Amino acid sequence: MRKWWLTLFFLLFMVIVAGCDAMQQPRPYVPKADMQSEAALVMQGKLMETREVIREAAIGVEAVVFRSGFLRAPLTQTGSGYVFYEDENYYYALTNHHVVDRGSHPRAEYTVTLFYRDGANPSVSAELLFKDDAYDLAVLRFAKGTHTIPVRDISTRLNAPLKAGEMLLAVGNPSGINMIVTFGEFLSITTIESVAFPVIFHSVMIFSGHSGGALTDLDGNLVGINAWGNSTDNSSGLAVPLAKIMEFLENHDFIVNYFETTHTDENEMSLHPD
Template sequence: MNDQPTTPPPGHNPYFQHPVPQGPPPQGPPVMMHTAPLPVQRRPRRAGLAATVVATAVVVGAVAGVGGAAAYSALDEPTSSSTSNAGSSTSQVVDTPDSPAPDGSVEQVAAKVLPSVVKINVSGAEGSGSGSGIILSSDGEILTNNHVAEVAGDGGTLSVDFNDGTSAKASIVGTDPLTDTAVIKAEGVSGLTPATIGKSSDLRVGQGVVAIGSPFGLDSTVTSGIVSALDRPVDVGSDGQGNSTTYPAIQTDAAINPGNSGGALVDLDGNVVGINASIRTASTSQGEAGSIGLGFAIPMDEVMPVIDQMRNGETPTHARLGISVADVAGQNGAQVTEGAQVEEVSAGSTADKAGLTKGDVVTKVDDHLITGADSLVATIRSYRPGDQVTVTYEQGGETKTVTLTLDSDAAASNS
């Protein structure tokens, strides 16, 4: 895994395929997917997530058409019978007991969570597509990805398809590009089933999880797998100010495909622990690739404060150190190391007051090891403004530790 894709210029994401070409695809409805300002700003020499053996990318927005599916039905086949000297036998139809699903089974999880997950249809000036959403309140507040909602843009439209077959128009309540989250509101609805929000911090690698959403526009789709990694730094692009959307993702091998974006990743108790947001996909010369067993979800613990701010009509805020960083390249002082190398320190920031300077290498935040720029960004993203953290860094060949209070980006155009 030695490929290191170059960092996109501000406002450009090389992994982003716009959700909608003009006009509908040849067969079926178009479908939008995410496969996938900042606490730490990164410089162009930062390396992104490494590619796999085949060329891969973290897909943060794409559209796929649902074509005709080949179908097989035994009812369409002529019936036949056979005989032999030993006689013949006939299959029998027996009643299957209608036993309840066992606790902790995927069947039981699906029954609990499906009423709380919706399909979101979105259209705007540049086209149309679809994604998924999670019901937050009985009167229609719905959580989804920013890259799903933003397709509507100014003057676009949103509608929601519920699990019971009903639908409603919707409007945007709030968006946060930095965490790739958004809240929308379905109009004229009541009595919906809100999802139960769990704690992503309780997850363990190897634990069973279930993904629910609308891949390729196929609503109410359930897939299952395990948590294959935690705190995976996933970088899915940057805004016009150079601030990146990087989060400490839950990695899963549950099949996640275009259209799953904004849907629920739940534990086997049916509690939402993540928002399906991006996928690692093999490059393909023909259209959009699907799941290869590497999907990423935004952990709920980290984004619930931001979601609550949007629901309350507030502008989301994020923690910041006040530095720009890059991956460590080559030798630092007397030893080769890995971490996030400071490229610039904002005057008056918490990092500046703590004594960090250009050239320092941040190697740890509290107990989190920092392996590169994305790792530091994702780690700081998991905190809130005002939190105290202990930062370990190398300066002039010496290892230093400082405890500081994280700034807020409320009054800053970048981090």
């Protein structure tokens, strides 16, 4: 009888020890490289998602300037634009002043090109509503017709300053290649010659033809309009900050229903490190 109890006690002891060992087993080791690969895949997915979002409101802009003088051929200027507002009959798009400016020439005609995922690229006649060389900004409008363009609230980042190293995306139509999206980082708020206000300095690759296109955050929210590239290389660019875009619109009495009547103070657009 005593032997039987000893045997039972020994078996229970082994079960308890085995259970404790099982609970103390370490989690499977995940190599650091695999964790980094997973994070990279998540970021890649986010970039692809945002790329499609910002493409939806991006347009191509063409200005045909009829020059003064006998038998002088028209001058064609091209760039990019970003649809930021709509009403019952029209879409409204931001672009750069230097893309649409006709200078001292008598007239210009404007056309915008829309880009759809099915490959259709219809061109639509547009009207220049107002422009301002001091901001290097302009607003075009064009008839909605049967076209459908998703319009996002551009005021989302108005009171959320950019942070050092924050990822940014740019969309534009450089060298006749449509809907190119590039990405990089916010570097700083800086000043440049001939511009009276601080501008966004970033490491997003900018090419000729990006002028007037949107600069957005990783969620596709507008933070600026690209206006100037680097004269020595394409690895950085400069953009008009969102606060100045809003100021430009207000100066021309263009206040739409989702805009706040006050905008971020310029000092709040300074560099904010993490």
